Amino acid sequence: MFVNASSTFALYCQECGKIQMHDISHFSIKKTVLELKCSCGHVQARLSRAGARQFKLTIPCVVCQSTHSVFFSFRKLLYTLVDKIYCVKDNFELGYFGARAAIEKTLADQKQECVSLIRETDKDEPEEHIERQHIVLGILNKVHDIAEQGGVYCRCGGDAVEADLLPDCIILECMHCGAYYILAAQTEYDLQSAQTLDSIELAPRRYLVKRIDFD
Structure with a gap:
């Protein structure tokens, strides 16, 4: 029996603004803290164990100028297709977690929806909104x-x-x-x-x- 024990975190870099994909094996998160770095070198977040069946994502937020701690159960990481990570104070989107294919589809759908909406309203260029x-x-x-x-x-x-x-x-x-x-x-x-x-x-x-x- 094959068990897919990995998840993807897609985080907006608060240094360069781009979104970065991080493929994480659940077994690689042991006692040490795992740093999730953007391609620009900025540390976007830190992932660590928080008990036997729980993980903690520590992510700084330039919107509310605080650091958020988001907890995930092993089961939630295992079975979630795609879900948002956001600033609970300002409801500002910080990224996603789940299955990589589902996250990529969500991002692609959002981009297409944005482009379609802009074409309907005939306002700014799509790239500016994206x-x-x-x-x-x-x-x-x-x-x-x-x-x-x-x-x-x-x-x-x-x-x-x-x-x-x-x-x-x-x-x-x-x-x-x-x-x-x-x-x-x-x-x-x-x-x-x-x-x-x-x-x-x-x-x-x-x-x-x-x-x-x-x-």
């Missing part, structure tokens, strides 16, 4: 790097800053006074512009409308 995950992660990663150096600050002196993801931008808002800074997040040019920043100062404006829902 690559937005890469752009958003790249900008958030840059903001995180600046913040670690003390370069994200508000004129009021408050140090509690929250990031809000909108369809076309990222808003950094001071939780103390409401001052904000808007980063465009749609194109490669927006990503390149963000990479040139070495500091971000939040300043008060007359008004800020984040979402309007007329339904």
Whole structure:
């Protein structure tokens, strides 16, 4: 009897933004921690044992700037075709796990659905939408790097800053006074512009409308 004791983790790299496939044998995860690295060299996550029949995936998140611990039973890894890994705070997709063929089909279906939707609405080029995950992660990663150096600050002196993801931008808002800074997040040019920043100062404006829902 043959037992398929392997799973695939497909994770979005929070350094370069691309998705990386990791084929993991359940038997290779013993007492040591297994690092899952992107082709760019960035450590995307760490996989380890959490008891006799459980595994733990530790994955950093630049969206909420915390580290998530996701637990999987041996049975769940064995029988899941495809499921999402996401930031529970902001519901931002971090990757997938399951069978490689099922993950590849899911990604291909999503890409085709995105292309079809864009063609129907006749808006931006499909490539811009498909690559937005890469752009958003790249900008958030840059903001995180600046913040670690003390370069994200508000004129009021408050140090509690929250990031809000909108369809076309990222808003950094001071939780103390409401001052904000808007980063465009749609194109490669927006990503390149963000990479040139070495500091971000939040300043008060007359008004800020984040979402309007007329339904």
